[in-house]
Amino acid sequence: MRKIVLSFLLAGTATAASANTAVTFGTNWLAQAEHGGFYQGVADGTYAACGLDVTIMPGGPQVNNRALMMAGKIDFNMGGNLLEQFSAVQEGIPLKAVMAAFQKEPQVILTHPGKARTFEDLKKLKLFIGDAGYASYYQWMMKAYGFTEDQRAVYTFNPAPFIADADSGMQGYLSSEPLMVEKEGKFKPDVWLLADAGYSTYSTLIEAMDSTITGKPEVVKCFVEGSIKGWYSYLYGDNAAANAMIKKDNPDMTDEQIAFGIGEMKAKGIVDSGDTETKGIGVMTDAHVKDFFDKMAAAGVLPADLDYKAAYTLDFVGKGVGMELKK
Secondary structure, three states: OHHHHHHHHHHHHHHHHHOOEEEEEEOOOOOOHHHHHHHHHHHOOHHHHOOEEEEEEOOOOOOOHHHHHHOOOOOEEEOOOHHHHHHHHHHOOOEEEEEEEEOOOOEEEEEOOOOOOOHHHHHHOEEEEOHHHHHOHHHHHHHHHOOOOOOEEEOOOOOHHHHHOOOEEEEEEOOOHHHHHHHHHOOOOEEEEHHHHOOOOOEEEEEEEHHHHHHOHHHHHHHHHHHHHHHHHHHHOOOHHHHHHHHHHOOOOOHHHHHHHHHHHHHOOOOOOOOHHHHOOEOOOHHHHHHHHHHHHHOOOOOOOOOHHHHEOOOOOOOOOOHHHOO
16 A cells, blocks of 8 residues: 555656746856856756746857747747847847846956056056947947047957056956956956946846747746746855756866856845845846936947837846845
């Protein structure tokens, strides 16, 4: 009798597990600490608890996960910052941001130690900025602070020219280039976070097609809330299982790089700061989006009459989900 009961219970468990909706989430790059909250949601069963069987599909240099989402191959995609969402509106692509994993864009400019006391002091330096940065945040820097085209040098993703020139600055990503320069240049660079200077875009936006948002709102809700809880647990709880998954998906990722990434995200308030303190991780607000849109329109990056509100929805965030997990 005991064997029969046990078999029945196991069968019931299998049925419940198989009932979970399969969802694929595409990231924007190879697995790293900046994706930690999503891996945490898989590792600790948070997604499964609300009915989803989530598969994470890493991005990379030859991967276009947004295109796969548009083709119906994946369900959610990790975008960049709000400029990508605004661009989708311009191009008539029917998708929206449903969550902002990062409250701050992790874009930084590195300088040699002591070469600048304020962000405006960077105007005295030659700045290595890539073409994408020049077309976006550097336009804002010129409009808001008076940086010039002449001081910009083309960044080729090689730190050697910056390391060799003490009177220069270099673009970077908060959790990557500072550590790389410290290792290769044998000095710890000063780090200037654009977000702290007023570049107010959300970043690591999670997007879905309009058809998913309207047709499967319960799936979107589960994924967003599972991701929010995942980020709380990843930043403030036991993240060992998530980190193991990250290293499995990206064998080149080291414990040192993961620890550095987590430390920088927490220290600079990338995930948890500002509005998240009262409304929870993942929050977006109309006022915040409008502030960034107005800045980019003033800088000539966007048309002033763009229907920017079509780029996002607030239906799934700002409800304080998971805040009790913060320790």
